[in-house]
Amino acid sequence: MSPIPKALYSIVREWHPLRVRILGIAAVLVALSGCDGCDKGISGKVDPSPKNTDPDAQPVNVTPVPTASVAAYLNPHKLPAYTGQTGSIEGTVTVKGEPAAATPFKDYKCPDAEKIWGKAFREGENRALADTIVAVTGYEGFYIPEKEEAKTITIEGCGFSQRTLTMTYGQRIDVKNETSEFWTPILEPSPNLVLRMASPKGDPVRLYPKEPGHWILTDRDRRYAEVDVYAFLFPLHTETDLSGKYRIDGVPVGKMKLNARHPRIDFEVNVDIDVKPGLVHKVDMVIENKGPPKTYDAGNSGYPGLR
Secondary structure (H helix, E strand, C coil), X not given: CCCCCCCCCCCCEEECCXXXXXXXXXXXXXXXXXXXXXXXXXXXXXXXXXXXXXXXXXXXXXXXXXXXXXXXXXXXXXXXXXXXXXXXXXXXXXXEECCCCECCCCCCCCCCHHHHHCECCCECHHHEECCCEEEEECCCCCECCCCCCEEEEEEECCEEXXXXXXXXXXXXXXXXXXXXCCECEEEECCCCCCCXXXXXXXXXXXXXXXXXXXXXXEECCEEEEEXXXXXXXXXXXXXXXXXXXXXXXXXXXXXXXXXXXXXXCCCEEEEEEEECCCCEEECCEEEXXXXXXXXXXXXXXXXXXXX
């Protein structure tokens, strides 16, 4: 398997049956902090003013992990928070090439579940590619704090509302059950044996990735329902909906990299973009499916093998 480009996946991981730990921390903290060269700003300019110590410059942390530990991951060089103008990027991701392969049969228990998980990836109209990770990287010399405390995902019908969830390390996951049945969402791999019950139409279950990297969100009794969860060390990321659409706001002004990759397709798109203040930049991307889907589980170091 070819290594995954550092632009989007720079975390080195090793799976353990009971817990997850990170290898080579010193080499990867800078890569995912959004700082490719911390002594330079965008276009080679650095704000000479003192480091921003306002509360807005601090990372959001609603996990049981100490705030200092989260800050050490997200902003290891204690860079100033970006306070300049921003733009937005939006567009549609489509897929070309081979159609999605069928997944091995599972006991779906609900006929509609096969529509979501019956193939390696989901396509909408005109081959719109759902559940694609889209991220902005390449900025330098500053730190972008995460503003939202949580990412919300809902349980609808036979499963989760999406198959990919991106988040920033330090956020929590709010799992909202909109069905008439009880669910028991779990985050794997995890040594926590405490089960949290998501009651119908009740309060969301809160889950906390204890470390950055790749996790699997599933249900204790509905193992077919799997969501790829990516806890990144930078906030400019999202995932496409069933129509293949995405949007990222709050992008700093200047030259950036826009990256797109689907967890089940061994292909990445990288686009150079010059972000202008107050503008919405339209960037459509195409991902090519050249072969059989990559498979893995939360208990080993298989695809996507975050590197």
